[in-house]
Amino acid sequence: MTTWELFTNGFSVLLDPYTFMMVVFAIVVGTIFGALPGVSATMAVALGLPFTYSMAPVPAIVFLVAVYCSSITGGSITAILFKIPGVPSSAPTTFDGYPMAQRGEAGKALGIALGSSAIGGLVSALAMLTLSPQLTQAALSFSPSDIFAITFMGLSILTCLDSKNILRTLISGLLGLLLACVGQDPMYAVQRLTFGSGELIAGLEMIPVLIGIFAVTEVLKQTKKRDTLKSDEGTASVNTKMPSFKEWWGIKWLLARCSVIGTIIGILPGAGATIASFLCYSSETKLSKHPEKFGTGIIDGIAASETANNAATGGAMVPLLSLGIPGGNAAAVMMSALVLKGVQLGPLLLVNQPQYLSATFASMVVTNILMVIVAIGIAKVFAQILAVPYSYLGPIIIMLAIIGSYATNMSIADVKIMAIAGVIGLVISACHFNSAALILGLVLGVICEGNFSRAYTISRANLVNMFARPVAGTLMVVSIVLLLWPIVAGLFRKKD
Amino acid sequence: MFELICNILLWLGLLYAYFFNVLEAPIPDRVARNPYTLKPDMWPKAIIILLLICIALNIINIIRKNKDNPDFHLDALMSIRARLCIGIALIVAASFVLEPLGYMVTCVLVLFLYGLLLGQTHVIRLAVFSVVITLVLYVVFSVLLSVNLPRGTIPVLRNFSLYVESIVASVKSAIM
Numbered sequence: 095m096t097t098w099e100l101f102t103n104g105f106s107v108l109l110d111p112y113t114f115m116m117v118v119f120a121i122v123v124g125t126i127f128g129a130l131p132g133v134s135a136t137m138a139v140a141l142g143l144p145f146t147y148s149m150a151p152v153p154a155i156v157f158l159v160a161v162y163c164s165s166i167t168g169g170s171i172t173a174i175l176f177k178i179p180g181v182p183s184s185a186p187t188t189f190d191g192y193p194m195a196q197r198g199e200a201g202k203a204l205g206i207a208l209g210s211s212a213i214g215g216l217v218s219a220l221a222m223l224t225l226s227p228q229l230t231q232a233a234l235s236f237s238p239s240d241i242f243a244i245t246f247m248g249l250s251i252l253t254c255l256d257s258k259n260i261l262r263t264l265i266s267g268l269l270g271l272l273l274a275c276v277g278q279d280p281m282y283a284v285q286r287l288t289f290g291s292g293e294l295i296a297g298l299e300m301i302p303v304l305i306g307i308f309a310v311t312e313v314l315k316q317t318k319k320r321d322t323l324k325s326d327e328g329t330a331s332v333n334t335k336m337p338s339f340k341e342w343w344g345i346k347w348l349l350a351r352c353s354v355i356g357t358i359i360g361i362l363p364g365a366g367a368t369i370a371s372f373l374c375y376s377s378e379t380k381l382s383k384h385p386e387k388f389g390t391g392i393i394d395g396i397a398a399s400e401t402a403n404n405a406a407t408g409g410a411m412v413p414l415l416s417l418g419i420p421g422g423n424a425a426a427v428m429m430s431a432l433v434l435k436g437v438q439l440g441p442l443l444l445v446n447q448p449q450y451l452s453a454t455f456a457s458m459v460v461t462n463i464l465m466v467i468v469a470i471g472i473a474k475v476f477a478q479i480l481a482v483p484y485s486y487l488g489p490i491i492i493m494l495a496i497i498g499s500y501a502t503n504m505s506i507a508d509v510k511i512m513a514i515a516g517v518i519g520l521v522i523s524a525c526h527f528n529s530a531a532l533i534l535g536l537v538l539g540v541i542c543e544g545n546f547s548r549a550y551t552i553s554r555a556n557l558v559n560m561f562a563r564p565v566a567g568t569l570m571v572v573s574i575v576l577l578l579w580p581i582v583a584g585l586f587r588k589k590d
Numbered sequence: 591m592f593e594l595i596c597n598i599l600l601w602l603g604l605l606y607a608y609f610f611n612v613l614e615a616p617i618p619d620r621v622a623r624n625p626y627t628l629k630p631d632m633w634p635k636a637i638i639i640l641l642l643i644c645i646a647l648n649i650i651n652i653i654r655k656n657k658d659n660p661d662f663h664l665d666a667l668m669s670i671r672a673r674l675c676i677g678i679a680l681i682v683a684a685s686f687v688l689e690p691l692g693y694m695v696t697c698v699l700v701l702f703l704y705g706l707l708l709g710q711t712h713v714i715r716l717a718v719f720s721v722v723i724t725l726v727l728y729v730v731f732s733v734l735l736s737v738n739l740p741r742g743t744i745p746v747l748r749n750f751s752l753y754v755e756s757i758v759a760s761v762k763s764a765i766m
Contacts, residue, residue: 313677504738
C-alpha cells in the first residue's frame with residue numbers, strides 16, 4: 095500500500111460519525127485526565143480501556159491514541175497555571191510556564207504549549223506513517239552504549255542550566271542521580287540506599303517527587319510570603335492567546351529539532367515522553383543564544399518541552415505497530431487492548447493489516463488539531479480556579495498533591511515521599527540549588543546507570559571499546575565538550 | 591548560615607551513606623566473581639565521591655563569601671518563619687495520618703487548617719468550603735476515576751467514610 099493510500103484509508107476510518115464522536119470524547123477525557131495531577135498518560139489510557147470493549151479493533155486503537163496524545167498535552171495546563179505537572183513529561187514546562195503565568199502571561203504560555211504540542215504531535219505522526227519500518231530498525235540498532243551516550247548528553251546540560259551557579263547546579267544534578275539509585279539496582283536487584291525502609295525498595299516513584307518538589311514547595315513558599323502579602327485577591331482569569339507568527343517563526347528550528355529528537359526518543363524502548371521533554375529542554379538551553387533566560391519564563395522553554403513530549407507519542411507507536419513491541423507503558427496498555435480483541439501484533443501487522451497504521455496516523459492528526467481547541471476550553475475552566483483566593487487555592491493544591499501522589503500506586507508511602515520531597519524542594523531553594531537539575535538527574539539516572547552497566551559488561555569492562563561505536567563515541571565527545579565548556583569559559587573570563 | 595548548615599549536614603549524611611548504606615544486601619556471588627560486571631555499589635559510590643568533593647568546595651565558597659557578612663551567624667536561623675514551620679508540619683502530618691484517619695477526615699482537616707494558616711478569617715465559610723471540596727475531590731477521583739481513596743483504619747472513622755460513600759453511591763445510582 096502506498097503512503098497516499100495509507101493516508102486516505104486512515105481518514106476514511108475517521109469519517110464514520112460514531113468513530114469521530116468517540117475521538118472528540120477521547121480528546122476531552124484525555125485532556126482532563128492529563129491535567130489532573132497523579133493521572134499519568136498510561137493511567138489515562140488504562141482508564142479509557144473500558145470504553146473500547148464494545149468497539150472494533152481499529153476504532154479502539156483510534157480512541158486510545160486520542161486519549162494518549164491529549165493527556166500528554168493536558169499535563170501542560172496545570173504545569174503552567176499551578177506549577178503541578180499533570181503528567182511527568184510536563185515537568186520541564188513548569189520551569190518557564192509558571193514564571194510566565196506569575197507575570198500575567200498564562201494565556202500566552204498556554205498558547206505556546208498547545209501550539210507546540212500540536213506541531214510535535216503532527217511531525218511525529220507523519221514520521222510514523224512514512225518511516226515506521228526504517229525508524230524502528232534504526233532505533234533497535236542502538237546499543238546500550240549509544241543510549242547511555244544519549245542520556246549522558248542530556249546530563250551534560252547541567253553546567254548550563256544556571257551559568258552563574260555551576261557548582262550548585264552540578265551538586266543538584268548529582269543529588270538527582272543519587273536519588274535515582276535508591277532501591278534495587280537495575281541489573282542485579284541488589285538493595286541500595288534505602289536506609290532500611292521497605293517502602294523504598296522499589297525506588298523513588300517519579301510522580302510524587304515531581305509533585306512534591308514543584309507543587310508543595312510552591313505552596314510552602316507562598317505560606318512563607320503570606321506574612322508580607324496584603325491582599326488575598328486571586329489572579330484574574332486566563333484567556334489562551336496564541337503567540338504571533340513572528341514568535342513562531344523565531345522558534346522554527348527549535349520546533350523542528352525537538353520534533354525529531356522527541357520522535358526518536360519515543361521509539362527507544364524504556365525511554366519516553368518524560369525523557370524526551372527533559373532532553374530537549376536541556377539541549378535547547380545549550381543551543382540557545384540566551385541560555386540564561388531559560389527558567390525565567392520564555393516561550394522557547396515551553397515549546398521545547400511540549401514539542402518533544404508530544405512528538406514522543408508518535409514515536410512510541412512506531413515499534414508497537416511495526417514490530418509489536420510497546421515503546422512505553424501507554425503503548426503496552428494499547429497493545430493489551432488490541433491483543434484482547436484478537437489482533438495478531440508483530441512484524442506482519444503492517445503488511446497484512448495496514449489500516450492500523452493509517453488509522454493511528456489519522457487519529458493522531460485529528461487529535462493534535464482538535465485538542466488545541468478542546469484544551470483552550472478546558473484551560474479556561476481550570477484558569478477559573480486561579481481567581482480563587484490563595485487561602486482556598488493553596489489547600490486545594492495540597493490535597494491534589496496528596497491524592498495525585500496516592501493515586502499513582504494507591505500507596506501511602508508515595509504520599510510520604512511527596513511530603514518529604516516538598517520539604518527538600520524548599521531546602522533546595524533556600525540553599526540556591528537547582529530543582530530542575532535535580533529532577534533531570536532523577537529522570538535520567540535509572541536509564542543512564544542501567545545502560546552504562548550493560549555496555550560495561552558487553553565491552554568486557556573496556557571503556558575504550560564501550561565508546562568505539564560511532565554514535566556513542568561522537569555523542570560522548572560532544573557531551574564532554576558541552577559539560578566542560580561553561581567551566582573552562584568561566585575560568586578564561588576570570589583570567590581576563 | 592542556613593545554607594552552610596544544610597551543606598555540612600548533607601556532606602556528613604553522604605559520608606555516612608558511603609560507608610554504611612550504599613549496599614544493603616550482599617552482592618550475588620556470580621556478580622562479585624565476574625570481572626566484567628559493574629558492581630551494584632560502584633555507580634552510587636562514584637556519585638557520592640563527586641558529591642563530597644563538590645559540596646566541600648561549595649562549603650568553602652559559602653564561608654569565603656560570607657566571612658565579612660555581619661548577618662552570618664546562628665541567630666539568622668531564628669528568622670525562619672513559624673508560619674512556614676507549621677505549614678511543613680501540617681503537610682508531613684497529613685501524609686502520616688492519611689492511612690489511620692482516611693481520606694474524608696484528612697481532607698477536611700487539611701483544607702480547613704491550611705486555609706486558616708494562609709490567613710482565611712471566615713471560619714464558617716472555610717468549614718463549608720472544606721466539606722464541599724472534600725466531596726468534589728472524592729467524586730472526581732473515587733467515583734469517576736475509580737481511585738480507591740483510603741477509608742482509614744480507625745473503626746469509627748472508617749464507618750464514617752463508608753457511610754459517606756454509601757450516600758454518594760446512592761446519589762450516583764439515582765442519577766444513572
